[in-house]
Amino acid sequence: MKKIKVGIVGYGNVGKGAEKVLHHTDDMELVGVFTRRAPNTLTLADPKVPVYSVDDAPSLTDRIDVMLLCGGSATDLQEQAPHFASMFNLVCSYDNHLKIPEYLASVDAAAKDTSAIISAGWDPGLFSMVKLLSESILPNGKTYTFWGPGLSQGHSDALRRIVGVKNAVQYTLPIDKAIEAVRSGALPDFTTREKHLRECFVVLEPGADPVEVERQIKSMPNYFADYDTAVHFIDENELMQNHAHMPHGGTVLHSGKTTDHEHVIEFALKLESNPEFTASIMVACARACHRLFENGTFGAKTVFDIPLAYLSPKSHAALVKELL
């Protein structure tokens, strides 16, 4: 079988994860990594993989079946995705929920004779699929999402912007009692504070005042003020040793009724590496994207639009025999 030729755009955490995942994906071949930095400044996990400037991408359209866009959602993807969609099939994990409709439309407009799958991560992505499935089956019900235990990049960044903070990480922790209440079928209502805790591990700059830093953290609107937040001051060594990984996860629960019978659907992820798992989803979606293109289904699609069989390298007959 001919391998699917894949390119990676952006060599941050997800791009690095994608390189590793593709290395173990038998039906795909990594053609190259594309970067906005000087290509010779990048050291890949596999030095045999070529590094290109993003500016060289247009000359490689005939050598790549699907591009994985691994840039950030804050600024990179909104520019990159329409640009690349005009030339390549692509998959991204764009995760700015509020702007997804607009983003989908802009990629769709650009993907005139290419295929794209957007927002292919776990949230949005797998969680969205479970929510759709759950509310379609049990419309008389309610869906709850809990995040963590896991490291939140956005909240860690917010901590690092505080004057006096040298380095920091933040963990989001779901409150077990709240999850138990949903599992019981009680359809509870929660305040923000009742669903999640926030735990911060902070390294101070020399001479910074811990009392003042803690006060600033706990009163930060949107990020911490509405939560019970624990702040621990540690030294840089401890941060490097115990908090260098990027675990994450979460739980979607849907509780609903048929007549007077209560049912609970639960989907949970426990991930040791958030970027590697996200990259794994993108790689499976690259397979689906390639099939969409081969079928002549152009434009931007989401995880709601793909038959699940497209995600697997197995034949339809094997899927039916082994998994149905």
Place this chain on the structure above:
Amino acid sequence: MKKIKVGIVGYGNVGKGAEKVLHHTDDMELVGVFTRRAPNTLTLADPKVPVYSVDDAPSLTDRIDVMLLCGGSATDLQEQAPHFASMFNLVCSYDNHLKIPEYLASVDAAAKDTSAIISAGWDPGLFSMVKLLSESILPNGKTYTFWGPGLSQGHSDALRRIVGVKNAVQYTLPIDKAIEAVRSGALPDFTTREKHLRECFVVLEPGADPVEVERQIKSMPNYFADYDTAVHFIDENELMQNHAHMPHGGTVLHSGKTTDHEHVIEFALKLESNPEFTASIMVACARACHRLFENGTFGAKTVFDIPLAYLSPKSHAALVKELL
């Protein structure tokens, strides 16, 4: 919007569940229930719904968009499904795993200008979808299925066939320690006995010997011999009062690695009524089946072949905005 017109074939537990579910499904209308019994012997939950003989179905093809086949997998569906597929779009929850490929082929051959979705329950069905998704994302991993806590019809029937047993129910219980071991990422191997317990509540015929009945249960091959089985003798009253419901559920766990990072995907169902939940899945799939037909996609399909968006009554724009 025009409602989807639905018929129910078979008025057992799932058929009764489907009637109730359709009653609360705004975009569908229940046209009638079809039975092999004398139609006037059936008492529906809603007496305004007409009851027809299955033999009258051919004269009603232009009044029904989708038929829900609610017969049993042991004998009914293998005959009924190809017969009905030649006339109607249909959904069933055929669950004889080993024979699904053959069943799919026979329905597909009959559905020349109709659309069918087969094996649309929770196992096969939702569990199959999660397994496909999980192994596509984490191919370097292992999938585990646990059933229960729940009432198993097949095992309850087996108990009732023993001489001296007047009535009985059997509960399948997953062993928590085994689930915990999978959650830990340890990729354990289990014997049959290590995954599930079986618990039987048995009403004896007058004069029957409890010691002999218990011996026969515990030594029954395939059903009980390979399990730790508890047998409780109770009276008919207690059986009716405490064991008349049909709860069920189960858990699919997939544990897999990317490089040296372990990830666990968990999907669990806790159902107060197995037949009503199964009917709810079939109803959502009836919506998808109708869309397949409207798009001109004929033949027999599975849950692996349907874009998830087809299951929902919401517009694509609403799904993207609310759930992605």
